[in-house]
Amino acid sequence: MSALGPDDREALYRVLAARRDVRTGFTDEPVDDAALRRVLAAAHTAPSVGFSQPWDFLVLRDAGLRAELADLAAAQRTAFAASLPAARARAFAGLKVEAIREAPLGVVVTCDPTRGGRHVLGRATQPRMAAHSVAGAVQNLWLAARAEGLGVGWVSFFREREMAALLGERVGLPQHLEIVAYLCVGHVTAFADAPELESAGWARRRPLEWAVHEGTWGTHVGGDALDDALAACASLDVAAGEAAARERLTRMTVPPGALGQVAEVGVQLSGLAGDCPPPVPEPAVVAVFAGDHGVHAQGVTPWPQEVTHQMVANFLAGGAAVNAFATQVGAEVVVVDVGVAASLDPAPGLLPRKIRPGTADMTMGPAMTLAEARAAVVAGVEVARDLVAAGNRLLVTGDMGIANTTASAALVSAFTGTSPEVVTGRGTGIDDATLARKAAVIRTALSRHGLLPSPPREGNPDATRALESSPHAAADDPLGALAAVGGLEIAGIAGLLLGGAALRTPVVVDGVVAGAAALVAAALAPNASQAWIAGHRSVEPAHTLALAHLGLEPLLDLGMRVGEGTGALLAAPLVAAAARALAEVATFDSAGVADKNTTPEAGS
Ligand SMILES: Cc1cc2nc3c(=O)[nH]c(=O)nc-3n(C[C@H](O)[C@H](O)[C@H](O)COP(=O)(O)O)c2cc1C
Structure with missing residues (x-):
């Protein structure tokens, strides 16, 4: 095999960074058969336990069947939404979690836990390795699709056996298979720079340092999590945000000082956010x-x-x-x-x-x-x-x-x-x-x-x-x-x-x-x-x-x-209200309300 050079390395890291889970912006543009073949071939080169290659790829184009699958996913979405605390549920309502109908292709990636008999090297000791191998194949598929300019969205809003039964009935899916992934695949209008869940504020990326343990568990470069927290606290500077909040408070359409302790909480939140108004x-x-x-x-x-x-x-x-x-x-x-x-x-x-x-x-x-x-x-x-x-x-x-x-x-x-x-x-x-x-x-x-x-x-x-x-x-x-x-x-x-x-x-x-x-x-x-x-x-x-x-x-x-x-x-x-007040209470100038400091005749 020929050696890989710096250009290959750069290209690989670029593709890794550019890969996104896509749920919005799928188009009707047909997916080229040859491109799909290359993507599936990339998946098929994945590593697997005992070289068992436990995956199969079921390519679904039929819009009717995809609609039935979308209905199953919608029911799970509803169930998940009902389980959420109110603030989370409000945020979830604005999130798209699948594009089963819109994406022209669905690829069901399965795992055969019985493939190769009982003596599959490695899997005999750790049966879960079969499904892990299939996840590796999905990742290969995802990256190759990105390199081909195709969007992929992984959907897990399915009860696995319910989905397997439907696919068994409609397209003959053998019932001993596990379903590892349903992938929405197709051309998309754009690839976002950041995960959609991050942009929506649903979750944040953990710093790499938190995930890397040096020698013993909990030891990171620079010490443990407490060392890290103490260092961060020592340099906690809230002055800029607090000053911005105090300045805004002087312009808000409430009498000076009338918000009492609520205003102080708002100042504190602004200090932490480094800005005013702070997020609720x-x-x-x-x-x-x-x-x-x-x-x-x-x-x-x-x-x-x-x-x-x-x-x-x-x-x-x-x-x-x-x-x-x-x-x-x-x-x-x-x-x-x-x-x-x-x-x-x-x-x-x-x-x-x-x-x-x-x-x-x-x-x-x-x-x-x-x-x-x-x-x-x-x-x-x-x-x-x-x-x-x-x-x-x-x-x-x-x-x-x-x-x-x-x-x-x-x-x-x-x-x-x-x-x-x-x-x-x-x-x-x-x-x-x-x-x-x-x-x-x-x-x-x-x-x-x-x-x-x-x-x-x-x-x-x-x-x-x-x-x-x-x-x-x-x-x-x-x-x-x-x-x-x-x-x-x-x-x-x-x-x-x-x-x-x-x-x-x-x-x-x-x-x-x-x-x-x-x-x-x-x-x-x-x-x-x-x-x-x-x-x-x-x-x-x-x-x-x-x-x-x-x-x-x-x-x-x-x-x-x-x-x-x-x-x-x-x-x-009360804490949430303090932030909301800073964001939503109008200022004297924006609301056209006279400020008593500038118009003494306006009365008290
Ligand atoms: C196993 C797995 C299952 C996922 N299931 C869903 C899903 O049901 N709905 C969804 O919107 N995203 C799903 N995702 C996508 C993740 O939300 C996404 O990978 C994550 O937010 C990071 O974004 P990125 O892939 O664009 O980097 C899944 C991802 C993985 C790896």
Whole structure:
């Protein structure tokens, strides 16, 4: 075989970059038989497991049959749309996902998992390799078609057996075959520069660096995901967007200052967007981080530990308060298992990221190792990355973990220098005796780990606050404090907060558990709080202390203490409204409304 030169390499990379999935702009122009033959020949040169060549190509030209297939796809489109949260459904309504009727050719690419008998080399060990081989053939076809100037659109809105039955009846498709792809093929008016789903804002391309692991999993060039997030947070500059928003606010047809805190949120969103008006932060997703706590053994709550995984099941089944509120505001719910004691079965919406099955009892030793605490934070950063790449524009923190208000209060005590007796709250509604025990447990744990705030000096009128102004251990070593008295879900939320900030994506912070996580995250990256919006104030005293320490003003104060992300979700529409106001409220000049500054006689 002759050597390939630089021109070949350039040509190949050009074709790779120019390949697109095409659903719009197919024309009636007939596809040249010879060109189609070359494209199919390219597919047929694909690598295959054991050289089994398990593919076949069924070329469909009949418009009637294509219309029947299009009807099957339309039904699946409807079913998918019905499954979406409202904000996603609105975006999906504008997307085209197939061109079965318009494209003059349909190519059904099948896989014969039985081809070659039982001794196919490689497939005998890994049966899935047969279908993977067929996917390689599709990719060859796709690239060759692009080189021929033909558009290809892959359609997966089919129930495979339903489609196979129809094709069996109409054109004799053998029923032992798997259908790997339906491809719309034909001439097109244009090839877009970027994926249509990217241009529509449905999803974003993940940076290559996220996908490349050097030597060990999670090690990328420049460090792990947390290193990357901290570096991005350190250089988070919001000045230009904020200035643009403040300038626009002076020209909007509302009295100066009348939008109050909503305007401040708009300024914050503009700062993150680097522009004004900022995009409306939809769709939103609440990530409910779940973990168990060894300190549960100290009797800090009457609820059994199993409630953590039972509630996770409830979230996944759609039956919890977080689900009701998410539906109301059009948000998606995902559950991240960073540390549930029980092992959880796979389920749609569950992200299995377990670092360990629950923490250890913080009164007996550290809740977790430093490495585990870091791994849970990294998991949170990676969840933020994936959710943002999936097209979400607003992240909402959620949490589940029986006994997690104990860990949260301990962290708030350590980071704010407030005594355990002041930070400790009633969590799910504990009685006086349990409250006293909980505070004592927190005191014991903090003391054991050298995190207990210094006692007040004599004569101090405020006996509840620490007097020592020197930096305490928690601020010096946030991950150490997290490992000592924190929780896995708290660590995960800290990661979500940092990951969101690193991607300039606003994060709505829920109650006391998220507040504790925010203290850890802010100690790691002070700049990151520019991306955080306090959704509400919970009744837990530690939450108010955390918010004050962070300088965050909650949007809502509803006397809530559910957790799960409920309070933050209720604030999501306010955040969206803040962006919409900047985009849609007319300016005095554009609306022809007199500005009182320029026309003093106009009255108040
Ligand atoms: C296995 C597979 C199935 C796909 N199914 C669909 C589909 O049903 N509808 C659709 O519009 N696009 C489908 N696509 C296309 C993807 O949306 C597209 O590849 C992606 O958005 C990236 O865009 P690009 O191919 O133009 O780079 C599919 C792609 C693959 C690889």
